[in-house]
Amino acid sequence: MRSRSFFLIVFLYSSLYYNCLGGKTCSDEDKSCSTQALLTSAFSVPEGIYVYSTNAKYQGNLAAYGSTLEISGQNICRGEKLFSSLVNQFCPDVWALISTVSVALYNYNTSYSVPAGLPVYGPTGGILASNWDNFVVNGGTQLLQSLASAGLGTEDFWSYSAQGGGLAGNDCSQGTDKTSEFFGAIGSATTTNTDWLSQNGETTVSCDTSHRVLCICFTPDSSSQQAQ
Template structure:
């Protein structure tokens, strides 16, 4: 598969498709990611994958901010995950922080809101990002049914994607005294980010991290530049 991707990319570049002109994301003739994704018949969407490694609650220890720390965790495991869409350029951890709760990802990270959310191999979890994280609807299926495993995962979030009070001191605590909110992969209830509002674990216990991978939403103003 990787050899096929490489051949496609070389062929794409050799025909001079990448030029100095400005291209919109919809123009697959001059957008490498869109061209290759369409060539491989990978549906456009937001893809969720899981880390193989389990982490203690000090999730902010891997970067300069909690957000970049989560991003570094997810980037480090992307290539070796079961993610079918290795071409999606933006990667973030599905972890709430004080400055960027999950329900603000669409504005903070330009997560598209009008395309489906898939598991790593392309099984649909929700028809839109809002249906996935805002806690108003049931998921189409549990995450475990979309090849995301059955183990719990840190979220530091509550139903609807807000920042939970149980957050391992902002991701800095890995002791038994602190606690952090976690989500369940085996339910499709609207509160899957923190089932029952009571799902917490000691910060010295280890859990997976879920990651999202997507092509950022481009505003009409940016397309015209």
């Protein structure tokens, strides 16, 4: 057990140090590259739900990577978590930010035990919404900042969602199609409007096009009912 803890600390420091070097050259005066600063930032991230983006882009057949569309999305997000800009690498649960026939985004609280009362952050800690409902269900609540402003890039992403977090009418045949014959709903990273999950009612693209996937990472709420 002690050796595992030592390995985790070394691995964490190495990852953070590598990310730091990737953006600039370290020096004695560069506090963000110091050991103390790196470890402090790793262990002082605020509690909440973190959103990060895949680096790779995927065609509309998102169900091709697991036994179900939900598990497939989870596999995609697990595979890209370490290589993302996510500061909170310790959050144990990850899911793709897509609506499915079985689990709509507005049901993530009950289906996946996503904490209902915690803030939603971008990958580096920029706050997007005060809680999950304000993030996806919205109502009349806009995002506090756009996904792009929170460090999630400007490109569109698969959502398969309608405004409010429900399943869109177009979901690439439940994530099984990658042809030009079917369509899937995409979200916008550059707006704070309540329809960011699918602008103007429902924005769609053909399933043979490639787009990234957004993921969430969090510590499950033990008081929530899990439907897994």
